[in-house]
């Protein structure tokens with residue numbers, strides 16, 4: 001990869017870039033021209049500690065710890081605008097997903113975000129019903145820290161009273177097929 005040779009000449013540690021390059025489309029990250037289009041069009045960048053452009057630059061600089069412990073990757077809403085607009089065809093959204101998986105596996109995610117618990121509850125939910133059941137997910141997650149969750153009761157009630165939190169889960173027909181897919185994804189380190 002020509003881009004990697006240039007980075008190596010500049011003395012950049014390449015392990016992290018190579019790790020990201022193993023995801024489909026991830027190898028294009030070395031082609032980033034730092035134009036900032038991704039940050040400019042990202043609807044969540046105003047909340048992020050590092051913008052998408054900044055994160056790409058940090059990956060290229062080999063700053064693994066800083067990237068994996070950033071809040072930005074968890075604030076990405078997967079809207080795919082950056083991926084659609086990037087002039088170099090860099091699949092930033094997929095890279096964000098990959099970063100989440102690596103952060104969970106290596107335990108480097110920001111401690112305050114409780115993302116590991118939420119992620120596990122979500123996967124359990126999909127295993128049970130084949131789809132998300134928001135009311136149960138919110139309840140189970142809230143029970144991890146009941147006192148902290150008291151403040152969210154008015155929001156939960158508002159969602160429930162507007163019919164946005166149905167109490168009964170809907171189960172898909174072939175839930176076992178979903179379970180098999182999740183199992184396979186876990187086997188190859190995808191979850």
Ligand code: SF4
Nearest residue numbers: 032034035036038086
């Ligand atoms: S839009 Fe693409 S090329 Fe431009 S900074 Fe973002 S990732 Fe790099």
Ligand code: SF4
Nearest residue numbers: 042076077079080082
């Ligand atoms: S996919 Fe994520 S990073 Fe890209 S524009 Fe949307 S929110 Fe921002």
